[in-house]
Amino acid sequence: MDVLGDVLAAMRVGRPYAGRTKCWAPWGVQFPANNSACCHVVLQGTCHLIPPHGAPLTLGVGDVLFTAPGHGHVLADRPGSPLIDFRPARDDASLITELNIPGPGAATEMLCVCYSFDDIRTHPLLANLPPTVHLPARAGHHSALRATVDLIGDELQCPRVGTEAILAPLVDMLLLYVLRAWVNEQSGHTATGWAAALTDPAIATALHHIHQRPEHSWTVEELATRAGVSRAAFAKRFTTVVGQPPLAYLTWWRMTTAARLLRGTDALLPTVAERSGYGSEYAFAKAFKREYGIPPGRYRRQRQTNW
Known part of the structure; x- marks a missing residue:
């Protein structure tokens, strides 16, 4: 089981947005601080990331910018340009949309993909992400990410038979490649939080x-044995890095798994209970209500209606 991919699959809700954006100076787009994460790739020209605090960041051709859920940001040709709110107008059944901002100045073209995540129960991995991840264009770096960007850009530039079906896995791959690049760049003795958890051999194994x-x-003893370290060392390291003791995270993930099954499948409650590690439907329902505040049946009805 790939933990990074599993977390993203469990936390994703709704359909992503994917589109090519072409803007002529002066222009600016304000992205709200909601439950969406965004990937922006500059295809032509330059632009600036203007954060709520701190100095602007210049982005050039080939640069990739990731913004984490809950962090608003502004992209503009330069600080001080007029802003519009990011409100993509698209058919809900379609993955693809376009944003064009006319103007008299130089053109900037970008590939933009936005993903929505469950903001009711945020996974600690997502909460641990920095507000932005900037991957500058550098020859020989992140070749798989660059290839994915090229494939997405090609499909968006010239939609044809099968484009929607092809784009769906590509936009998921883009997010995984960006986060993999972030994890790899954080790896080593200085890595903390989930960047360390995913690269620490013992913690990653558990x-x-x-x-x-x-x-x-x-x-805890069995997980420590699988991880190849002593029980005491494992428990301390896991709690420090992940932010929860091993069995607390296990319970958290079981409830996350249950919620995913309830909103995404028609599995019967006894089946959901069993697959979530509970020997009886009653014990499962009690634990689920304690975690989510409502019984699993009501959660299913509400979430399948709203999502």
Whole structure:
């Protein structure tokens, strides 16, 4: 089980937005601080990221910018340009849209993809992300990411038979490649939080087993054995890096798994309980209500209606 991919799949809601944006100076687009994460890639020209605080960041051709959920930001040709709110007008059944801002000045073209995440129960990995991740264009770096950008750009520039079906996995791949690049750049002795968790051999092994078999009756000792370290060292390291003790994270992930099954499948409640590590429907319902505030049946009805 790939933990990074599993977390993103569990937290994603709704359909992503993907489009090519072409703007002529002066222009500016304000992205709200909501439950969306965005990937922006500059295809032509230059622009500036204007954060709520701090100095603007210049983005050039080939630069990739990721913005985490909950962090608003502004992209503009320069500080002080007039702004419009990002409100993509598209058919809800379509993945593709376009944004064009006319003007007399130089043109900037970008590839923009936005993903919505569950803001009711944010995974600590997403909460641990920095507000922005900037991956400058550098020859020989992130070749898989660059290839994915090229494929998405080609499909958006000239939609044809099969474009929607092709884009769906490509936009997911883009997000994974960006976050993988962030994890890799954070790896080493200075890595903290989930960047460290995903690259620490012992912690990553334990997370792998928890995500692969959340229904198993894991103990700290068994997870430590799988990770190849002592029980005491494992428990301390896991709690420090992940932010929760091993069994607390196991329970958290079980409830996340249950919610995912409730809103995304028609599995019966006993099946959801079993796959979430509970021996009885009653014990599961009690734990679920304690975590989410409502019984699992009502959660299913509300979330399948709204999502």
